[in-house]
Amino acid sequence: xxxxxxxxxxxxxxxSGMAAGIRLAxxxxxxxxxxRHYAAGGLNSFYALDGHQFDVGLHAMTNYVRPGTxxxxxxxxxxxxxxxxxxFGLAPQHHSEVRFPGKTLRFNNDxxxxxxxVVDNFPAQADHFVRLVKHIQEYDELDLEAPPRSGRAxxxxxxxxxxxxxxxxxxxxxxxxxxxxxxxFGQFVVMFKSIxxxxxxxxxxxxxRIITALRRKLREVGGTVRMKCGVQALNAEGxxxxxxxxxxxxxxxxxxxxxxxxxxETMRLCGTDHATLAPxxxxxxFVEIISILDQPMKHLGHDATIIFYNTGKEFHYETPKNLVDxxxxxxxxxxxxLFDKPLPESMIxxxxxxxxxxxxxxxxxxxxRAKTEWLxxxxxxxxxxxxxxxxxxxxxDFFTPRTIQKWTGHLNGAVYGAPEKLKTGKTPIENLxxxxxxxxxxxxxxxxxSGISMANLHVLKRAHAR
Amino acid sequence: MTNDQIKHAVLQIxxxxxxxxxxxxxxxxxxxxxxxxxxxMDFLDIVMELRKxxxxxxxxxxxxxxxxxxxxxIYLAPKxxxx
Ligand SMILES: Cc1cc2nc3c(=O)[nH]c(=O)nc-3n(C[C@H](O)[C@H](O)[C@H](O)COP(=O)(O)OP(=O)(O)OC[C@H]3O[C@@H](n4cnc5c(N)ncnc54)[C@H](O)[C@@H]3O)c2cc1C
Numbered sequence: 012x013x014x015x016x017x018x019x020x021x022x023x024x025x026x027s028g029m030a031a032g033i034r035l036a037x038x039x040x041x042x043x044x045x046x047r048h049y050a051a052g053g054l055n056s057f058y059a060l061d062g063h064q065f066d067v068g069l070h071a072m073t074n075y076v077r078p079g080t081x082x083x084x085x086x087x088x089x090x091x092x093x094x095x096x097x098x099f100g101l102a103p104q105h106h107s108e109v110r111f112p113g114k115t116l117r118f119n120n121d122x123x124x125x126x127x128x129v130v131d132n133f134p135a136q137a138d139h140f141v142r143l144v145k146h147i148q149e150y151d152e153l154d155l156e157a158p159p160r161s162g163r164a165x166x167x168x169x170x171x172x173x174x175x176x177x178x179x180x181x182x183x184x185x186x187x188x189x190x191x192x193x194x195x196f197g198q199f200v201v202m203f204k205s206i207x208x209x210x211x212x213x214x215x216x217x218x219x220r221i222i223t224a225l226r227r228k229l230r231e232v233g234g235t236v237r238m239k240c241g242v243q244a245l246n247a248e249g250x251x252x253x254x255x256x257x258x259x260x261x262x263x264x265x266x267x268x269x270x271x272x273x274x275x276e277t278m279r280l281c282g283t284d285h286a287t288l289a290p291x292x293x294x295x296x297f298v299e300i301i302s303i304l305d306q307p308m309k310h311l312g313h314d315a316t317i318i319f320y321n322t323g324k325e326f327h328y329e330t331p332k333n334l335v336d337x338x339x340x341x342x343x344x345x346x347x348x349l350f351d352k353p354l355p356e357s358m359i360x361x362x363x364x365x366x367x368x369x370x371x372x373x374x375x376x377x378x379x380r381a382k383t384e385w386l387x388x389x390x391x392x393x394x395x396x397x398x399x400x401x402x403x404x405x406x407x408d409f410f411t412p413r414t415i416q417k418w419t420g421h422l423n424g425a426v427y428g429a430p431e432k433l434k435t436g437k438t439p440i441e442n443l444x445x446x447x448x449x450x451x452x453x454x455x456x457x458x459x460x461s462g463i464s465m466a467n468l469h470v471l472k473r474a475h476a477r
Numbered sequence: 478m479t480n481d482q483i484k485h486a487v488l489q490i491x492x493x494x495x496x497x498x499x500x501x502x503x504x505x506x507x508x509x510x511x512x513x514x515x516x517x518m519d520f521l522d523i524v525m526e527l528r529k530x531x532x533x534x535x536x537x538x539x540x541x542x543x544x545x546x547x548x549x550x551i552y553l554a555p556k557x558x559x560x
Contacts, residue, residue: 038525079497081514090494091518467518471525472537 014235016264017043019470020255022242022280023271025053025419026455027447029225029236030462031269033092035470036234043263044234045255047241047420052222053271054419054426054448055455063303063356063406066217067418070343070360071317073186073205074456075103075120075212083209084456091463098224101212102348104316109178110396111321116178120210133175143169148208152200155434162199163192177326182206182319184328185341185362187453189293189427191329198432198451205456211316215350221455242272245280250441252281267470271447271462273421273428274438281440293425294330296412298365300389303406304357307346311398318342320396328364335385336364337392359400361389367412367423382409427453436465444469478557480550486557487549490526494519505546527553531560 019035021028024046036042050056055068076083078096089095106119114132118125126144130137143166151157163176170176180194183202188194194202214220229236241258245268255263270277275288308314321339328339340363346354373381386409390401412424421428432451436444444465452461478486488500491513498513509515520540527533533556535543542552 038529081497082516086497087516087518089497091522093493095496463518467521472521 014041014043015262017041017235018265019043019267019269019466020045020263020265021269021271021446022277023053023447024048024051024236024238025271025447026055026221026225026458027450027462027465028053028269028271029222029229030088030092030459031271031446031466032229032234032236032462033225033232034463034466036229036232037093038471039233040470042234043265044229044236045240045242045257045263046236046238047258048418049239051226051236051238052218054415054421055218055221056418057217057219057222060408061406063408064217064219065301065408066219067410069213069218069455070341070345070362071104071211071213071348072099072101072221072456073202073209073211073454075101075210084205084460085209088456088459088463092225092228092459094224094228098220098228100214100216100220102215102350104211104213105314105347105349107182107211107317107319108315109182109319111174111178111181111326112324114174114178118207118210120212122208122210125207129175133172136170136172136175139170140175147200147203150197150200152197152204154197157197157434160196162194162196165196166199173325177321179203180328181321181326181339182317185319185339187427187457188328189295189425189432189448189453190430191295192327195432198453201452201457205454213345213348215348215352215354217345218455242280244282245277245440245443247281247440250439252440252443266442268443269446269462269465269469270443271445271458273425274433274445274449275422275429276420277443277445278438281443291429291431292422293427293429294367294423295328296330296365296367296415296424296426297362298335298370298385298389298409298411300361300386301408302359302361302400302404304359304400304403305405306403307353307357308344308359308397308400309347311400311403313344313397314347315342315397316344316347318393318396320393322392322395331364331366334366334369334381335389337385337389339364340389340393342393342397361393363389365412367416367425370411370413371416378411378413382411385409421448436469478554478560480554483550483553483557484546486531487523487543487546487553490523490530491515493526494522503546505550508544509546510544531557533557 018040021044109116187202244256343360415424428448446465524535
């Protein structure tokens with residue numbers, strides 16, 4: 012008979028769940044990772060359509076550092092998971108840009124270039140910016156007990172030019188902020204360090220390479236992964252989860268449960284009523300257009316890896332009133348990383364903020380029509396910043412917040428989960444902990460770090476203390 | 478285990494945790510932290526590996542005893558004498 016009791020059950024085979032599973036299985040815990048979908052990776056999984064390979068999320072991995080860089084988050088991940096830099100095979104970016112009307116800031120994986128670029132573009136802010144950088148570098152963003160502070164308030168106390176403030180917030184918010192309009196200062200520091208101070212990289216094979224490495228390691232250390240195995244309910248007695256019911260009706264038990272499904276999503280599995288939880292739901296989501304091209308963008312004269320753009324006077328990071336807000340977004344050219352050989356297929360990815368409720372309310376014909384309407388609008392908007400690529404498009408996939416909710420279970424397709432994070436991972440239930448998106452470390456690297464730290468804190472250290 | 482075997486065992490563990498560190502010049506009487514880039518996550522791992530490999534328990538209050546190779550020997554010798 013199949014095993015029904017585990018030391019730890021992990022909900023979700025995304026980046027955080029797999030990383031937590033590796034830690035625990037390596038140290039001889041019996042671990043079962045339960046995943047509802049048929050593929051691993053969660054918000055950063057992969058798929059194929061008509062013979063073309065797509066990554067759901069991956070534009071770039073943040074926190075890129077050269078192999079062996081001491082003390083860096085990526086180095087910590089390799090150490091903790093007993094992996095090597097070759098397992099991920101990251102190639103660095105060429106360079107990226109933040110483009111606002113009349114101003115461009117460039118950055119690459121050498122932080123000094125960014126500082127210089129800010130100083131050149133905003134000479135009157137030079138001293139302020141240098142002081143802000145010092146404050147950021149000295150800030151301990153990993154303090155799980157630190158009270159939340161408004162990032163905009165802190166940054167504006169250093170910088171007096173709102174344009175520079177907006178230009179710094181734009182990439183950091185789009186790549187890792189669950190809050191509308193403002194961003195918690197600790198989270199701002201995490202993202203500032205991971206994007207500007209460290210940098211961006213990508214495996215040539217895309218996110219498959221990362222997922223393959225994690226799955227192989229998890230298998231090697233003896234963890235069990237069960238795909239197409241959704242958790243339907245967490246059954247509590249008093250303040251403990253005593254058993255787990257799967258979609259199939261099968262029942263499993265575990266001493267500890269780690270969930271990467273999201274806080275609200277997880278508490279719903281425990282039977283907490285929807286009305287209590289609703290105010291905590293995340294809302295920020297995106298549409299993503301991935302186009303396969305007949306040649307790389309650099310042949311058209313475009314060599315930037317990523318452009319974070321904004322066409323309005325101010326940068327608005329909030330749920331759009333319309334289906335999409337194309338005034339700001341991301342243009343990512345995966346060909347423009349420094350790979351040793353070209354990608355099998357050239358592509359371009361466009362990302363804009365989107366409104367889940369709007370997309371979700373449409374019936375099927377209207378949903379398809381809305382995509383057909385928004386595709387040229389978004390393309391038109393990004394042509395302010397890049398050469399016209401439209402004649403080179405051979406295939407396009409367009410996904411919406413509705414797609415994200417369907418495949419990852421994150422309510423409202425909220426890519427960064429709930430606006431309030433549970434840094435310690437603790438829930439009202441004593442043997443249930445949150446890891447990943449709603450614990451608060453975001454992105455691929457963040458999610459892995461979250462899985463690692465929650466596994467350490469709530470299972471390995473405790474077992475040890477006994 | 479002899480004292481040298483204990484040092485060797487600890488170094489082997491560090492080599493697994495931090496393969497990017499050069500361990501050829503580690504001095505026995507100097508704190509590991511002063512010679513290598515090891516953070517609290519890494520120290521937890523040294524303790525966890527000792528348990529995984531040798532069944533040795535190091536309670537959290539005793540982590541400080543693992544500061545240098547020499548102090549590891551003093552602290553671990555009685556626990557590892559029959560291993
Ligand atoms: C379009 C897009 C672009 C992105 N771009 C980037 C990028 O360029 N760089 C970057 O670093 N990050 C990017 N991200 C963010 C990154 O993908 C996520 O932050 C990260 O993958 C989150 O991992 P996680 O483990 O916390 O959560 P998830 O990946 O959401 O994992 C949770 C898993 O739990 C499963 N699950 C949920 N409920 C249940 C249940 N009841 N039973 C069983 N299983 C369940 C889900 O299917 C899912 O697999 C992007 C995300 C998106 C959507």
